[in-house]
Amino acid sequence: METLPLQEWKVQKYSAIIHRIHTLIHSIFILSMFYYRLIINLNTIPLSFFPYWLIIFISELLLSFLWLLNSAHIWTPVSRSVFPERLPPEDELPAIDIFVCTADPKKEPPLGVMNTILSVLALDYPIEKLSVYLSDDGGSNLTLYAINETWKFAEFWVPFCRKYGIKKTCPEFYFQGDDEINSSKEFLKERENIQKEYEDFKERLRKAQENGGTEDTIFHFGSNHNTVIEIIGQRGKNNRKIKIPLLVYVSREKNSAHPHHFKAGALNVLLRVSGIISNSPYILILDCDMHSNDPSSARQAMCFHLDPKISPSLAFVQFPQRFHNVSKNDIYDSALRAIFVVKWPGMDGLIGPMLSGTCFYMKRKALYGTGIHKDMDISGLKKCFGSSNEFLNNLTSTNHKQNGSGIKEFADNKIQEAKVLASCTYEQDSQWGNQIGFLYHSVVEDYFTGFILHCKGWKSVFYNPTRPAFLGSATTNLNDTLIQGTRWNSGLIEVLFSRFCPLIYGLISRMPLLECMCYAYLASQPLYCFPAWFLAIIPQLCLLNGIPIYPKVSSPWFMVYSFLFLSTLGKYLWEVVQTGGTMRTWWNEWRVWMIKSITAYFYGSLDAILKLFGFRKASFLPTNKVVDNDQLKRYQKGIYDFQASKMLIVPLVTLVTLNMVSFVLGSAKVIFEGRLSDLFGQVFLSFFILVVNYPIIEGMIFRKDKGSIPCSVTLLSILFCILLLFIGSIFVM
Numbered sequence: 001m002e003t004l005p006l007q008e009w010k011v012q013k014y015s016a017i018i019h020r021i022h023t024l025i026h027s028i029f030i031l032s033m034f035y036y037r038l039i040i041n042l043n044t045i046p047l048s049f050f051p052y053w054l055i056i057f058i059s060e061l062l063l064s065f066l067w068l069l070n071s072a073h074i075w076t077p078v079s080r081s082v083f084p085e086r087l088p089p090e091d092e093l094p095a096i097d098i099f100v101c102t103a104d105p106k107k108e109p110p111l112g113v114m115n116t117i118l119s120v121l122a123l124d125y126p127i128e129k130l131s132v133y134l135s136d137d138g139g140s141n142l143t144l145y146a147i148n149e150t151w152k153f154a155e156f157w158v159p160f161c162r163k164y165g166i167k168k169t170c171p172e173f174y175f176q177g178d179d180e181i182n183s184s185k186e187f188l189k190e191r192e193n194i195q196k197e198y199e200d201f202k203e204r205l206r207k208a209q210e211n212g213g214t215e216d217t218i219f220h221f222g223s224n225h226n227t228v229i230e231i232i233g234q235r236g237k238n239n240r241k242i243k244i245p246l247l248v249y250v251s252r253e254k255n256s257a258h259p260h261h262f263k264a265g266a267l268n269v270l271l272r273v274s275g276i277i278s279n280s281p282y283i284l285i286l287d288c289d290m291h292s293n294d295p296s297s298a299r300q301a302m303c304f305h306l307d308p309k310i311s312p313s314l315a316f317v318q319f320p321q322r323f324h325n326v327s328k329n330d331i332y333d334s335a336l337r338a339i340f341v342v343k344w345p346g347m348d349g350l351i352g353p354m355l356s357g358t359c360f361y362m363k364r365k366a367l368y369g370t371g372i373h374k375d376m377d378i379s380g381l382k383k384c385f386g387s388s389n390e391f392l393n394n395l396t397s398t399n400h401k402q403n404g405s406g407i408k409e410f411a412d413n414k415i416q417e418a419k420v421l422a423s424c425t426y427e428q429d430s431q432w433g434n435q436i437g438f439l440y441h442s443v444v445e446d447y448f449t450g451f452i453l454h455c456k457g458w459k460s461v462f463y464n465p466t467r468p469a470f471l472g473s474a475t476t477n478l479n480d481t482l483i484q485g486t487r488w489n490s491g492l493i494e495v496l497f498s499r500f501c502p503l504i505y506g507l508i509s510r511m512p513l514l515e516c517m518c519y520a521y522l523a524s525q526p527l528y529c530f531p532a533w534f535l536a537i538i539p540q541l542c543l544l545n546g547i548p549i550y551p552k553v554s555s556p557w558f559m560v561y562s563f564l565f566l567s568t569l570g571k572y573l574w575e576v577v578q579t580g581g582t583m584r585t586w587w588n589e590w591r592v593w594m595i596k597s598i599t600a601y602f603y604g605s606l607d608a609i610l611k612l613f614g615f616r617k618a619s620f621l622p623t624n625k626v627v628d629n630d631q632l633k634r635y636q637k638g639i640y641d642f643q644a645s646k647m648l649i650v651p652l653v654t655l656v657t658l659n660m661v662s663f664v665l666g667s668a669k670v671i672f673e674g675r676l677s678d679l680f681g682q683v684f685l686s687f688f689i690l691v692v693n694y695p696i697i698e699g700m701i702f703r704k705d706k707g708s709i710p711c712s713v714t715l716l717s718i719l720f721c722i723l724l725l726f727i728g729s730i731f732v733m
């Protein structure tokens with residue numbers, strides 16, 4: 001008898017059909033546009049216009065290229081459902097290691113990190129099969145103190161969550177919300193006691209933080225320090241003999257003479273250390289600000305990993321990153337809606353979504369390279385995995401049916417070996433970061449590692465349950481959003497301009513074309529900065545100098561441009577509305593796209609180019625997780641906060657000013673000279689840019705609050721704008 005399936009998926013047929021038809025029609029119009037530019041337009045312009053023609057042509061080419069790549073994403077969108085009740089009995093479930101990373105106790109306050117830890121300690125999964133590892137890249141006694149306190153509080157928290165089937169297992173949010181209230185007396189009393197314990201726990205952390213650490217500073221952390229590994233608690237080995245998953249603290253060795261490879265380096269250390277302690281076949285990876293919001297996520301993920309039909313080639317199950325703090329309006333598109341709601345379900349219908357840094361259940365074996373150790377002798381293995389015999393012994397035998405008994409000896413005897421595995425020289429002369437583990441080639445280690453896994457033939461699955469499995473904190477101010485975006489885009493460009501360029505390397509590796517296109521789209525996304533900058537400057541300067549860029553309104557070619565414009569806007573609106581967004585979401589996303597193209601995409605590309613030529617070193621500044629209440633309030637009200645680095649704001653304000661000038665003077669000029677039909681396209685473009693970016697105008701002229709655009713920025717921008725106009729009047733004649 002055939003057993004019932006653990007999971008099902010279905011193609012969203014209507015979306016796919018509409019998308020494909022639209023793609024076909026839109027491409028015909030794109031081809032017509034190029035026919036106009038290359039054949040009709042080029043033959044009629046005077047030679048002196050050629051430079052502008054070329055810039056506009058390049059912009060249109062890039063936009064069309066990116067549009068084409070993007071069309072691959074939702075070729076076959078799918079949705080999935082799981083049946084955890086059909087999973088094998090508990091003692092047959094595989095063990096899971098959970099990795100949480102933190103890097104900076106100032107930007108990532110320990111209370112938040114510990115809440116993440118508590119939320120996963122209470123996962124609904126056999127306790128003896130869970131092991132939680134915290135990587136502390138910030139190396140801080142405060143974090144170490146906090147995790148010890150966490151263990152004590154977990155003695156109350158974990159049994160409470162399990163007993164009452166609490167879903168919100170992150171105490172900070174549990175006590176804030178009023179859901180899940182069970183009215184039994186016993187429950188209410190217990191809840192009250194635990195809330196008191198939690199408040200005490202918080203108070204202890206607060207005091208420790210205030211004192212800049214704890215009284216008994218145990219370790220000397222600093223920019224250079226030795227490895228610190230502590231088994232914080234073992235199952236059933238605590239005061240009250242309560243069962244809690246294993247909890248391990250790891251702060252790897254740091255030495256400024258050795259590169260530490262940021263998060264990817266930290267994860268690889270955890271892979272090795274856990275490899276000789278619990279060595280579970282599956283790993284859940286979480287950023288420190290991403291707590292579990294549904295304890296059944298592990299079982300949901302196992303519905304895919306244990307499905308014999310897909311399991312052999314399945315590397316990871318990706319859940320979407322969702323956030324507890326995005327507002328309804330989400331003016332900075334912090335939720336990255338287009339990625340997690342539109343693109344990943346689309347890629348799921350190809351060979352799978354990209355790896356997204358956090359919220360995924362990974363198969364350990366996939367990170368060890370395919371078949372790499374099958375026919376290798378010991379010296380070959382050492383060349384790949386480094387010299388630890390202990391680690392090599394565990395390599396081929398992941399602990400499938402862990403019962404927890406082995407861990408005690410590990411804890412006592414093998415900490416020394418774990419320290420060797422966490423030292424900064426361990427990876428020398430090995431393939432870690434290159435072929436094995438999380439890869440170091442780019443600062444977007446998630447994107448790149450996932451890409452190489454897919455190139456090797458692994459697949460992935462996207463699962464987006466109605467109740468968010470994990471909730472994180474999104475950036476809620478412009479500065480953090482754009483700085484984070486700059487880092488991502490720098491990492492993406494790094495991949496694009498390397499031998500791993502997705503369109504080439506992917507195709508050589510026989511990755512399906514559509515999947516390659518999706519990877520190539522993301523890597524090429526920073527290139528939007530070129531058309532964005534060009535189209536915000538050149539047509540405007542040409543307008544002021546009476547040079548037409550687009551066809552006359554009376555010409556049939558004008559229809560082609562109008563169609564492309566409306567079709568792009570309309571199709572995007574359809575995508576947004578169809579996935580639960582509103583007109584407002586759609587409009588915000590346009591603005592954010594423009595803002596990012598001018599800033600984050602631009603600086604990201606610049607950063608990558610400087611790195612390429614050796615002028616800059618790779619860096620990974622962790623995103624700030626401390627909230628500024630003023631800024632948060634403005635975000636929640638949907639008011640832009642322009643308190644951001646001048647580097648980011650000045651270009652935006654300059655371009656908006658230029659468009660104001662070109663719109664006002666340009667309209668007057670065309671009406672006065674009777675050339676509206678000739679230059680209408682350009683007048684309209686300025687108008688569109690101004691309407692979309694109205695909040696910037698508001699911040700410049702009408703607002704006086706703390707989040708408005710400072711006068712100094714406006715003045716500087718006006719200066720730059722005058723400079724642009726001046727250059728324009730010399731060259732554009």
Ligand SMILES: O=c1ccn([C@@H]2O[C@H](COP(=O)(O)OP(=O)(O)O[C@H]3O[C@H](CO)[C@@H](O)[C@H](O)[C@H]3O)[C@@H](O)[C@H]2O)c(=O)[nH]1
Nearest residue numbers: 101102103137262263266287288356357358443444622623
């Ligand atoms: O040297 C470092 C730097 C960062 N981190 C940790 O990495 C995680 C992600 O860092 P964060 O500053 O939050 O970066 P984000 O840009 O918000 O992260 C997104 O982008 C990263 C890739 O750039 C992915 O790794 C993340 O999972 C994804 O959420 C955090 O837990 C950090 O503590 C380290 O462990 N070591």
Ligand SMILES: [Mn+2]
Nearest residue numbers: 287289473623
């Ligand atoms: Mn983050």
